């Protein structure tokens with residue numbers, strides 16, 4: 087492995103930024119989804135059941151039944167560039183290359199699946215980086231997302247004799263720049279609709295309710311984002327939680343139940359947004375834009391729109407540039 091002092095392009099060391107997202111299967115078929123789910127659902131930050139009790143359920147039931155069903159859902163959203171989650175995450179990294187000057191390189195990795203955090207951290211070091219900003223792509227902190235991404239990166243570093251310096255991007259759920267980016271993106275999308283929604287529903291990924299009682303700030307972060315977004319837009323933004331998994335009680339209200347109930351409250355026209363997802367993925371494009379629409383229209387709604395995530399839009403990139411520049415400021419000034 088090349089070390090900073092012998093890298094031909096970077097005699098004084100370079101700075102790396104690693105955008106980290108959740109991960110996604112390599113292909114929309116059952117074997118690839120099974121490999122992905124086996125890694126994801128074996129993470130003790132995600133499923134907090136002791137492995138002796140959980141692994142038999144995971145291997146015996148879930149990994150036998152879910153991959154086929156999920157692969158079908160993935161096929162509905164798969165693009166010519168592959169999985170939307172990977173495509174947009176890569177696009178963000180590519181479009182940020184050069185944004186912080188010649189000393190800073192930007193790369194991307196996935197917590198589960200490929201490209202792995204291990205491989206991309208080593209690639210950054212091979213390119214001469216001796217300072218690395220780890221940037222989990224989650225506005226709201228959650229142990230099941232933010233913490234496990236950082237854990238994995240530090241686990242990789244823990245095996246190195248000579249580590250780079252590392253820091254992590256904090257959550258940005260209430261950052262004015264994030265709220266402003268959401269507002270601009272949502273207003274742009276609303277302007278293109280051929281109907282006027284009576285309500286904006288902000289759907290966040292769910293979590294077991296127990297994690298709230300154990301002190302995870304995720305639920306509070308989501309509530310604050312939704313409140314600030316409503317204030318910025320000057321209209322009601324209702325919150326809900328999607329993607330329930332397993333039998334435990336999850337955060338409520340559930341997105342599908344809210345969509346089913348809205349027409350009964352005389353809300354017939356709805357726009358759904360997913361501010362917790364930095365990029366569109368299975369959970370937004372299939373669960374919200376396809377199944378959510380069906381649920382709402384079958385329940386008596388007349389008009390439904392799913393508004394896209396920030397993805398690699400100008401608003402999204404301006405936000406990310408600002409967030410990352412703030413973390414890099416000390417390093418760039420010093421190097």
Ligand SMILES: C=CC1=C(C)c2cc3[nH]c(cc4nc(cc5[nH]c(cc1n2)c(C)c5CCC(=O)O)C(CCC(=O)O)=C4C)c(C)c3C=C
Pocket residue numbers: 108109110111123132133152156169171224228230231291292293294304329331362363366367368369
């Ligand atoms: C115990 C199970 C799960 C917890 C806890 C969980 C938390 C959580 N997840 C995200 C973001 C994403 N999840 C995605 C897919 C997905 N999530 C779970 C389960 C839990 N998530 C499963 C089983 C799956 C796979 C799909 C399926 O079989 O239903 C994705 C999309 C990935 C993609 O490839 O597009 C995202 C993104 C957050 C933010 C979160 C906690 C806050």
Ligand SMILES: [Fe+2]
Pocket residue numbers: 291329
């Ligand atoms: Fe999830």
Ligand SMILES: [Fe+2]
Pocket residue numbers: 329368369373
């Ligand atoms: Fe889902």
